[in-house]
Amino acid sequence: MESPLSLTKDDRLLTGWGRTNPSLGRMHRCADAADVQRAVLAAGPRGVLARGLGRSYGDAAQSGGGTILDLQALDGITFDAAAGTVTAGAGASLDAVMRAVVPQGAFVPVTPGTRMITVGGAIGADVHGKNHHVDGTFGAHVQRLTLVDGSGELRELTPDGPSASQFWATVGGMGLTGAVVEATFDMIPVTSSLMSVDTRRVRDLDEAMAHMAADDAQHRYTVAWIDSVSASGRGIITSGDHAPVEQLSAQQRESALAFAPKALATAPPVFPSGLLNTLTIRAFNEAWFRRAPKERVDELQSIGAFFHPLDGVQEWNRVYGPRGFLQYQFVVPDAAGHVVRTALDRLRSTGAPSFLTVLKRFGPANPAPLSFPQPGWTLAADVPAGIDGLGAALDELDELVSSVGGRLYLAKDSRQSPQMFARTHPRLHEWQQVRDALDPRGVFTSDLARRLSI
């Protein structure tokens, strides 16, 4: 006889990239859009959810007891060179899109710090990159998408016209309006696969912020890495543009558009908890800072080195040990830039060492009610989850962030309270109305949605 407690063959224990708070879902590999429709209609009381490559840090792409739609088979990629667009299945990764299309002279409109994410995940979280101040989010470049809604209906959605509200509810909607099965998005024309990069060390946070505020417009891509261990907040600003083929040497020109990066190594599967401690992180930050030149311009770098340095090591998230880690990422308006300093100080005094601390200035927001970016400063810091007092310190920072009109990024969040979420998303109600129309039975849900009462 079957026990109600035993595992079945499709059960998978899932977490986000931070490897905290697992829950068990039933994987359903979808062969095509019709399969997605059937899975939605067959959904049990625990609902369904699309999952991409699980690169969100917290509980956005998991749903305890629910059906998890794996769309990796929806991986078609078609490049329309005349229109400069790609039409891709929602399960296609940005890595696959780049491999297919960069050699043809086109680059994705937005890439996050990893290219191991899916088109579905890029839309669901409405991801941003180093070019947000110039180009906005990924969703802003989507011309159309196909969604399987909560009734199992296939819907064609566009950013303007009658389906606009549903389109923008899906962009940044964290998979809660339905499952995207296909999308068409604009590409950036490029004449080489290299980046022309300027690097500059800054002595402290004020210098970093002043420089970024003044010079952002000079480059399509810009971001600052901050030494979270030093009290000054010294750091390195890197800015770049796609290098025109003319900037390449004769030899480089022979393979100007080549793009075939390989992953270097896999981090060992078992790391002792606490391998990354304050000492190792201090050493890393020191070395990283020293490695950068005081100032260097027009250096040619590969796409991988400039955008995705961490993709070189597979499964690097295991270095934080079994308790996992989280990334605290907020945005605050320009006028509240001082919150960045307070947050760095607070994290340091809590003994929450971070080796990946990134500061960026966002440009204008888009019409999506739940999309994260808004004009101002965004700081992202990785912290190990097991630190004593971390919860209280982050709750305090939440208060500060919300008091100045900022908010947290859902793709990174794994711990904010429902009150914090509701308070910092004034358009939540408007979004919920559209979602309720798309999913009247409330079939689409996730652990994040349960935690935040979305």
Place this chain on the structure above:
Amino acid sequence: MNDALGEPQSVLVLGGTSEIALATVRAFPRGRLRRVVLAARPSNHRDAAVASLTAAGVSGVVAVDFDAIDTAGHGAFVDSVFDSGDVDVVLLAFGVLGDQLAAEADPELAVQVATTNYTGAVSVGLHVARRLRTQGHGTLVVFSSVAGDRARRSNFIYGSTKAGLDAFAQGLGDALHGTGASVLVVRPGFVRTRMTAGMPEAPMTVEASAVATIVVASLRKGRETVYAPGPLRFVMAALKTLPRPVFRRMPR
């Protein structure tokens, strides 16, 4: 849902007036708790428990009727709690100490202790496990006791029920391994509560709040078994190695 730091939003207390369990509820960060269900037989104690948690700033505290002995009603009871929302932590805290000497004279009294502490726990524990398994996450905390590590002459009836409960809880934890649901077995020593009021205190006696701190920390760390206080682990390991004739003559 639990958050990434292991803080629960929703707690079910079986034995909703237990002082150890109530102290545990207070030890969770208040800002995260949204629903606390105190399952107990109706009494003034129960009303007072709801009032005192609410006054302490815990939100969503409600009382529901539950009797550990009414095993036939356990399925419907557990379903009703889980049907109105996910439960992150279930504290299985009911239990009776019984009167050892009286029970030796009247076995019917021993049966009451066994039915409450063991049979009732097995019944409701399996129903809870089924629902945790279905929701794909959550922890059942079972309050066992050091008394179950090695039964003593002075309270072997209670001790044997805790030994059985402890074995059951460990097996249940193994059955749930890898399902997202889990079991935490807590083995307190002598704790100052209603249950032990008036009894001579044993060495390493602690307050309910000390047990609570250990339970909350163990939940965060995802532990499977814990003694409260921690060093009792070594004491019990030593006691278990004593030869029967020596152990039998130990005081109390």
